[in-house]
Amino acid sequence: MKTIVVLGAGLAAAPLMRQIMRTTVLTRNNLKMIVVAPNTHFHWPIAMPRVVVPGQMADDKVMFPLEPIFREYPADKFEFVLGKASALDPSGNIVTVALNAGDNRAISYDTLVIATGASAKDDMPWKVLDTTEKTVERLHSLQRDIKSAKTIVVAGGGLTGAETAGELGFEYAKSGQKDVYFVHSGDLPLAPPVLQSVRKQTQTELEKMKVKMVANTTVTKATRMGRDTVLELRAADGSTTTLTTQAYIPTTGVTPNTAFAPASMLNGHGYIKQTTRLQAEGHADIFVVGDAGSLEAPKAQNAEAQTIHLIKALPLHLDGGALPEYQVNTKDVYGVTLGRSRATGQMGGFKLFSFLIWYVKGRFLGTDYAPLFAAGKKTMMTTFEK
Template sequence: MPKRILIAGGGYVGLYTALQLQKNMQPGEVEVTVVNPENFMVYRPLLPEVASGTLEPRHAVVPLRAVLRKSRFVSGTLTGLDVERRVATVQPPAGPTREFEYDELVLGLGATSKLLPIPGLVDHGIGFNSLAEAAYLRDHVLGQLELAHATNDPELRRCALTFVFVGGGYTGVEAIAELQDMAVDVLEGYPGLDPAEMRWILIEAMDRILGTVSDDLAELATTELTARGIDIRTGTLLESAENGRLQLSDGTKLTTDTLVWVAGTRPQSILGELGLPVDERGRVVVDDTLRVNGHANIWSAGDCAAVPDLVKGGTCPPSAQYAVRQARQLGDNLLRTVRGQAVKSFRYRSRGEFVTLGKNKAVAEVLGCKINGSLAWTLRRAYYATQIPMLNRTVRVLGDWLIGMPFGHDVVDFGSREEPRGAFRRAAGKR
């Protein structure tokens, strides 16, 4: 009988673990089932370019059914676990829950936005963790430019042209840089709007942005962003966001329709309900072979796991670069376990870091060398083009990049897709 391997989560860990199994498993050796709420994996490093319109949203995802042809895909969400019976409970999009028996279980549930109890944040903020959020922000920013151009009310105009991002890590820096670059590029299509009227503000609680990269790289990014007029407020907290009126810890008060919350992530809350060991941050505790402590047949990696870093000490950073390598090691260890062989420890040293800052703008650290400008931007694109696990998607992404290079950003606002039934209801005389 083939061993049943159940993978909960279709992100980096789930996808790349399944791909590694498909690549090396023998016929009849294992049965792989992948459970995920969506039938695609979002290639997250490309989300900032989706937000700026550089990439078509569909090209920044990997369709799970298309790449996992030797695996079984089930749409659903993990809701429970019986470790004694080796049974996982899954909630499909509709209907009753289902139970899946397993011999080996992989938890690759990723992370979600880490919200703080700030008044008004939930009602007025938006995250930047999903394809829908990235696409929405592009339309929203263009919609704000349209609003500012159409109104004669100076307060409304100032509110529309104020864009606030909370969180100066990778996601926050790349998101504000790409969207500001897009907004400046399209502004010539809005006669009467002055670039100086736009206020782009990045709020970071720590004493510098990009806290996980070297000081030199963070300084390069800071210099680039401030030269473009982006207001970086370090050592600053958002205290309130009620009614779109922001109160900052430095005493600043702002009125804005754009509040983007990118101040970190946390593991999915279900992890704390499964009866498995978790650390103070809610991550599953695993050993250096990626096996959950105290559970010989349960494994985990990526953002939802506290993976020991055997190179630098502590735990591995929650980055795509580490998650992909962990998943490949996990796939190998699963097959080693099935075959009765000794598993191996995960050990990886980062090859470098890339931070995109808009079209032809980026900073990077590659093999110890600091790079910025067009070269860093080109190297980043070349690297990610080689990492997309599907030739079809690689060609589409390269096509978007090549076609877009000689042209500016598209000014079309598809904000109406947020309410697709609006035109239909208006035709019926309803509002």
């Protein structure tokens, strides 16, 4: 019996698991799959900027239990191991797993798929925080802070920061209920390759909602003092000031979940070095998809494209066939939701209409199809056979 081990159960892994189980593992006598992940629920990150706003979306709109999804697979062909990869020995084809229940387990593989994704910095629930329980606990704590706050500060000028500032501005700032600040290091929100016109519209829409923009500034320190958090801010000219808030929401990027991998497999930023056939460099039996890999920026659309490619390529690999090359995405596509009624974005060098992005993304932030994504039956752009 040959074993496919999949590390991760998130955006990149969910469609891959179901489709490889259906098309390959269940149709062959000599294959089984083992999935390793520390989370009991699939986490839908696209909607999190709206979920953090108290009362907007229930937990079950963005977190879906894995057990009912995995239950349909026979035990002799599929196993779910609740734990986190802690070490990888590529020469021995063994991954060591730190089990959630305690102790360690060594798992042998014939083919390994690394889809461990990335974690949000600053202990924020934009991504899974180790376990589902920790993620829910942190989310609810953040919602309580926001609900009772008079002043809210969002820090970090990327997509998550802009969307979160938009949701909070729509809910609180434009009506004067709460002050919402958006601290970002550039002259405008977002950054190239996002078009200048898209960046300007993002700022304009946030200002219309009375979000207080603090440009060319970074948060250098956050100190909790009772219910308040005192932020030390440094401007681009080197000057410093402080800002007191009751809800501090950093959106300062991600760290790849690759600490288990040997240093020789990682690039200088901690991502697994990934070939255009989605294999780990120098390891023909290890595949990498999504945010853990070095090939493309950690974005949901890139993870999806890589996963769809591997769904087709992995059976060829198992049969000893030549692998097709993955085409790296060269067209920049962004959809930025700004509150519950406005949006902006681009496709390549063209700015898109606000209504189009609101209609496609902003109405539901993908929660209308997230259950199907969790079950591996759909991605953002592809629907598989049920």
